Amino acid sequence: MKNFATDLQHKIDTKTKPIGSLGVLETIAFKIGNIQQTTAPVLSKPAILIFAGDHGIVNAEPVSPFPQEVTTQMVFNFLQGGAAINVFCKQNNIDLKIIDAGVNFDFNNVPNLINAKINKGTKNYSIEPAMSIDDCNKAILKGKEIVTKQFSEGTNVIGFGEMGIGNTSSAALLMSLITKLPIKNCVGKGTGFSPEGVRAKKAILKKAKNNHQQTEDPMEILAIFGGYEIAMMVGAFLQAAKLNMVILVDGFIVTSALLVAQAIDKTILNNCIFSHCSNEQGHFKMLEFLKADTVLNLGLRLGEGTGVALVYPIVQAAVNFLNQMANFESAEVTNTKY
Template structure:
C-alpha cells in the first residue's frame, strides 16, 4: 500500500460509516499528507496579524473609515480588545501583531513586531503602490517572521490583516491574477452602501487602466498590493517551504495567497481554507483555487478571525484520526458481507 492508501485506510476503518465525518475526513487526510504521517500533531498554533496603510484612502472614497483607524486597531489588538484576541484566547492560539507599513510611528511599543517598510503605500490610482525593491523587502520580512515562528515550534499557522483600504488592493490583485472583471471583485469592504460600491468600482477600473499590461506576479503585487499583503505573501511562501500547515483566512489573505500561488503554485498543497467570506469576490477566488472551505457563516471581518474560528474543527480532524477506535481495535463488525 502507498502512504496515501495507508492514510486513507486508517480514516476509512474508524468506527463510523464510510465518509460520515464529511469534510473532517478530508482535513485529516490533508494534514497527514502534509506531515507524511498517519498520526499527525498540531503544535503551537499561531496567527500573525499584519497591519499596513494604503495611500488610496487619502485621495479617493474607497472606505467609510479614515486611515487612522488602522493605527487605532493595532493598539486594540495589543490591548487584547479585538475579535481576533477573543477567539485566539478562547482556542489557545498564539497571536502576534506586526507593523508592516502603518502610517504611524509606534516607537518602541511593546509586544508589537516592528517590521515597517514605509508609512503606508503610494496612492495606486496615480503610481504603483510600492517599488519592486520595497515589495521584495516586505516579502522577505514575512518569510523571516514565519521562520522565527517555526523555530518556536509552530507547525500550523494562520494570517490576519488590518489596513483601511485593503479590500481595494485585494480586489485589484484578484482581478489581475484571476483575469476576472473588476466589477465582480469589488464588495462592500468595511460597510459601503451600493452607491459607494459603484463609485469604488469606477475608481478601481480607472486604476487598472493606468497600470495596463502588468503580468509579472511580483510587479502586480508591487503595483496594487499593500505592505501587509506583501508580507503575508512572503509568509505563505515560507510556510510552504517549511512544510507548515497554512490555515487560510478571508478575502484579503486569499489575495496574498493568489500572489504566492502565482509565484509558486504548490503553496496550496499546504493550505486548509477556513471559510468563505461574505465579501463578494471571495467565493470566486476560492473557485479559482479549487478550494473547499470549513465554514460559511457570513464572516467579513478579517483580522484572521475565520482562521481562528475554524481551528477547533481542524483539531477535531486530527483528534479523530489519532484517538478514535478502528473497527478492529474496538471489536466492532465493519459491515455485513
Template sequence: MNTFKITPTNKKFLKEITHKINNKTKPLGSLGTLEIIAQKLCLIQNTLSPKLNKPAMLVFAGDHGIVNNYPVSSCPQEVTPQMVFNFLEGGAGINVFCKQHGFDLSVIDAGVNYDFENSDALINAKIAKGTKDYSKEPAMTKVQCEQAFKIASEIVSEKYANGSNIISFGEMGIGNTSSASLLMSATTKQSIETCIGKGAGLTDEGLANKISILTKVQNFHGISENALENLQNFGGFEIAMMTGAMLKAAELKMTLIIDGFIATSSLLIAQELNKNVLDYCLFSHVSNEQGHIKMLDFLNATPILHLGLRLGEGTGAAIAYPIIQSAEYFINQMASFESAGVANIVE
C-alpha cells in the first residue's frame, strides 16, 4: 500500500498569523469563522499571504454490490450511470456550482456497473463493475484498494502539476450512504443504527430495513482495528479513491475542502492512516444526513455552512468556496491599523 508522507503544518507560525489577523482594521475576532479559515490557509501554505489557485473538483462514481441483493437505497442502481451522464452533459448540481465558482471539474468512473464510451469528459479509472456484495464477502480486495489509491494519487498529482492548490472531492454511487455508515461505525465505534440515515429518501420502514441489513453486515465482518481492512470490507471504489486522493493532496500541501457524509467517511479512513491529513482540511458544511454531525464532532471539525444540504456530489464544498476566498481576500487586502492610519482599537 502506498504510504503518504504528510508533513504537519508549522504551528509555531501561528503567533505571526494571529498578529496579522488581529491588526486588521476591525474589532478583535469580528470576522469570526473567516479568521479561522484565513489562519488555516496561512498554516497550510506557510505564508502570511496565502493564494488560492485553480480550484479543482474530483467527482468519483462507483456502484455497490449490496444494492443488487438488498433494498438499502430508495433508488435503483441504474441511477448511478444516469447521473454520470448528467455530469457529463453539465446538468447536475455540481456542474452548476463548479461553473459558478470557477472549479475545474473532473468526473471519474471509479467502478460504475456500466460500460461508458470513451469520452474526453470522463476519466476511465474503473476498478470493476461495482464492488462485491459485502453481505457475503469483502467489498473489494486489498489489490483493488491499492489500485484505487494509486489512480486517485495520479489524478491529484496531475491537478497539482497544472497549478491547483485547493481541491475537493465529490461522489456518486447508489448505496454509498450504507458504506459510509459502516465505515463511520467502524472508525468512531458508535453503534451502527446511530450512523445510518435515509440516504436518497428511504421511508421510515425502509430505514428500519436498512438498519437491520447493515447490522447483519457488520456482524458478519466484525470491526477491524485496521482501517484499510474496514475500507476493503465495507467501502466503495469511489470512497476508496476519495481516501487516496485526500492523502495525496495533503502530501502535496494542497488545501482540501471536505464535503458531506460520504466524503467525510473517506476522511475518517484517511486520518486513521495519517492524522496529519486533518491539518489540510476545511469542512464545507454539515449535512442533513444524521451521521454527519457526529462525524464532524469526532474529528473536532467546525463546518462553514449550515444549509440543510444532503445532495453529495461535492456540492457543499463548491458552495462554500467563495467564503474561503473571502478569507483569502481579507488577510491579503484589508488594511492594517498602521497602514490605514487608524488608532488600534485592539490594544
C-alpha cells in the first residue's frame, strides 16, 4: 500500500518549480492535504467565530486600562461592521459570526448576535473561581454546538476570535498554569498598559494565582481562571478537530484556549495552522511550548481573529497552487535530475 504522505509530497515537489521554492506555502499545502487525507484539498466557506465575555476581576482590580463596558460597545461595533475584523473578513470573503458567551449586558435579541450567554460575566478570580465546573462545561458544550452548526452549513476551515476586557489576564494565568512558566513571563501590556500598569498587573495576577490551590487538571484551571469566551473556544477547538476541520489559530487569548484544549486532547494540534505571532510577549512563549511556527509576524496584538482573517488568502494560495499549478510532465517542462 502506498504511503499517502509520500504521494502528497511528490505532487508538491513535481510542480513546475524548484523543490521547496514556495517555502511556507508548501508546508501549508502538505498540512491541509494531510488533514483532509487527499492530494486535492478543498477549502469551503471559511468562517471566523468571535466569542465575547466579561471578566469579574475587571471591576475589582486595575488589570485593564479600559472599563468593562467596552466589551459591550465592541460587540455592537462588530455587529455594525465597524471593527478591523469586519474589514478583513469582508475583504477575504470570510463568514463572521458574533457570539455572546457571557457579556455583562442584556442584548435582548439583538439581530445577528448568537445568544449563548452562560452568565453576565465571570466572578472575580482573585478571591474565588471565575466559574463553576458545571458552567465551564456548559460553555464548552455551547462552543461545540456552535461549531457543529457552522460545519453543517458547509464550513471546513475555521478560526476563532474573542472580545472581553480583561481577557489577557485570564490568558496569562491559563498560560502560566499549563506551561508552568512564572506569571512575569506571561503578562504583557494587553490593550495598552504603561510599564507601571504592566508591573501592577503582574503583581495582581501573581497574588490571584497564589490564592487558589494549584491543580494540573485543565478543566479545573479553566474554571478557576478562564472566561466564558475562552471556555467556549476550548469547546470550539475540540469540536472543530473532531469534525476534521482546518483550524486557523489567532493570537494570545485564542492560543490560551488552545493550550487548555490540547491539554485535554493533544491530537487537536494536527489540525492547527498558526496564523501569526502576536506582539503580546506571552504569545511567543506559548508558541514555543506548542512547538508551533507561524505564517505571519505583523506586530499585531488586537485579537478579534484578525490574524486568521489576514492569513487566510495565504492558506488559500497554498491550496490553489497544489490544485491548479502544472507539473513538469503536464507542462512538458524539463525537470532537473539533481
